[in-house]
Amino acid sequence: MNNNSKTGIIIAGLIIGVIASLLVLFGNPANMGFCIACFIRDTAGALGLHQAPPVQYIRPEIIGIILGSFGVALATGEFSPKGGSAPLTRFAIGFCVMVGCLMFLGCPFRMIIRLGGGDLNALLGLAGFALGILCGVFFLNQGYSLKRTYRLAATEGVILPAVAAALFALLLLAPAFIHFTEPDGGPGAKHAAIFISLIAGAVVGILAQRTRLCMAGGLRDVVLFKDFRLISGFAAIFVACLVMNLILTAATAGTYFHMGFAGQAIAHTDGLWNLLGMFTVGFGAILLGGCPLRQLVLAGEGNTDSAMAVLGLLVGAAFCHNFGLASSGEGPTANGKIAVVICIAVLAVIASVNTFGKKE
Amino acid sequence: MERVDARGLSCPEPVILTRKAIQKGANEIEVLVDNVTSRENVTRSAEHAGYKVSVSENDGEFTMSLRK
Numbered sequence: 017m018n019n020n021s022k023t024g025i026i027i028a029g030l031i032i033g034v035i036a037s038l039l040v041l042f043g044n045p046a047n048m049g050f051c052i053a054c055f056i057r058d059t060a061g062a063l064g065l066h067q068a069p070p071v072q073y074i075r076p077e078i079i080g081i082i083l084g085s086f087g088v089a090l091a092t093g094e095f096s097p098k099g100g101s102a103p104l105t106r107f108a109i110g111f112c113v114m115v116g117c118l119m120f121l122g123c124p125f126r127m128i129i130r131l132g133g134g135d136l137n138a139l140l141g142l143a144g145f146a147l148g149i150l151c152g153v154f155f156l157n158q159g160y161s162l163k164r165t166y167r168l169a170a171t172e173g174v175i176l177p178a179v180a181a182a183l184f185a186l187l188l189l190a191p192a193f194i195h196f197t198e199p200d201g202g203p204g205a206k207h208a209a210i211f212i213s214l215i216a217g218a219v220v221g222i223l224a225q226r227t228r229l230c231m232a233g234g235l236r237d238v239v240l241f242k243d244f245r246l247i248s249g250f251a252a253i254f255v256a257c258l259v260m261n262l263i264l265t266a267a268t269a270g271t272y273f274h275m276g277f278a279g280q281a282i283a284h285t286d287g288l289w290n291l292l293g294m295f296t297v298g299f300g301a302i303l304l305g306g307c308p309l310r311q312l313v314l315a316g317e318g319n320t321d322s323a324m325a326v327l328g329l330l331v332g333a334a335f336c337h338n339f340g341l342a343s344s345g346e347g348p349t350a351n352g353k354i355a356v357v358i359c360i361a362v363l364a365v366i367a368s369v370n371t372f373g374k375k376e
Numbered sequence: 377m378e379r380v381d382a383r384g385l386s387c388p389e390p391v392i393l394t395r396k397a398i399q400k401g402a403n404e405i406e407v408l409v410d411n412v413t414s415r416e417n418v419t420r421s422a423e424h425a426g427y428k429v430s431v432s433e434n435d436g437e438f439t440m441s442l443r444k
Binding site: 096156161163164167228236237240241245305319 | 386392395412420421424
């Protein structure tokens with residue numbers, strides 16, 4: 017596949033959209049074939065980093081994405097261990113992005129999937145996401161940079177893929193200290209068979225690595241460069257998801273497409289906070305150089321700065337459930353609203369300091 | 377000749393720096409990058425702006441010559 021072709025990324029997006037819909041057919045929660053934020057959150061729960069019983073499961077999709085990207089990067093000679101570009105700052109941004117995701121109840125990837133399932137609340141999320149991206153682009157144009165990365169020893173780049181493989185072993189062995197949501201106990205209990213999820217994740221990891229797919233990069237490149245390549249992948253996921261959901265609704269007993277605001281699966285109808293949550297995510301994703309999916313893929317390629325962002329997402333998810341920051345179907349929490357406002361302020365400070373604070 | 381050292385920077389920064397050099401009206405620009413994604417993105421952006429791009433690789437680093 018030609019990495020630069022628009023056709024390539026459109027085909028990849030279509031395949032990814034179909035896979036996302038099929039994962040729901042195979043058992044994942046509704047409108048959640050993929051959600052990087054939710055799946056990292058579930059994994060945090062399985063490891064006991066938070067104690068919210070409904071959302072505890074080691075999600076093989078996350079493992080598959082990291083290992084798929086790692087494998088294809090090794091095969092193509094693109095595996096390149098590096099780091100040193102403001103790692104702790106990236107950890108903090110990752111944390112803030114997770115707070116925003118769990119306010120909205122989904123990462124940018126799930127936002128598209130929710131739109132493809134007819135969840136109109138995601139339109140408010142999309143508006144916030146776009147505004148956040150514009151905010152980030154403003155700082156990029158003013159010279160925002162987290163400075164250079166440096167080459168590291170190969171072992172550094174292998175650590176996160178090795179951890180992913182170890183997590184997979186824990187999932188298979190299911191020792192008593194790993195928490196799993198009880199059957200019918202919440203979204204964590206809904207999942208496709210382990211190997212279906214793993215393979216689905218690996219295919220998405222491989223396609224995303226080859227095409228550089230990024231949900232935040234799409235709109236960013238349109239605004240910055242009038243380059244429509246990445247956003248065409250974003251659009252293709254939506255189209256494939258929508259069509260597949262309509263087909264599945266017609267062909268099966270289940271409902272995969274339900275248009276409206278109320279009664280959407282694992283979503284709430286508070287428009288303002290859907291918007292502000294995804295504003296935080298869009299802004300943070302631009303500061304990181306990519307959405308949560310892209311961070312996983314880059315981490316698989318050996319980028320330890322992205323691995324730090326992934327750890328920030330993980331710890332952020334644990335905080336969200338330990339301190340009542342995450343929304344639920346009933347709506348956002350007071351604590352969550354305060355946290356989102358703080359995170360927007362933190363991102364603004366990080367952006368300002370790294371734009372105006374230090375000139376090379 | 378303009379020179380852009382974008383080694384260690386990840387996208388979109390290499391493209392932003394290259395475009396700044398392009399906007400200065402340089403006919404020849406040398407861009408250094410150290411990852412394939414940046415090489416692809418700088419190439420696409422430069423070709424779009426009417427430059428011919430040739431690339432040489434040395435130990436994971438790419439030296440890109442952009443010519444009008």
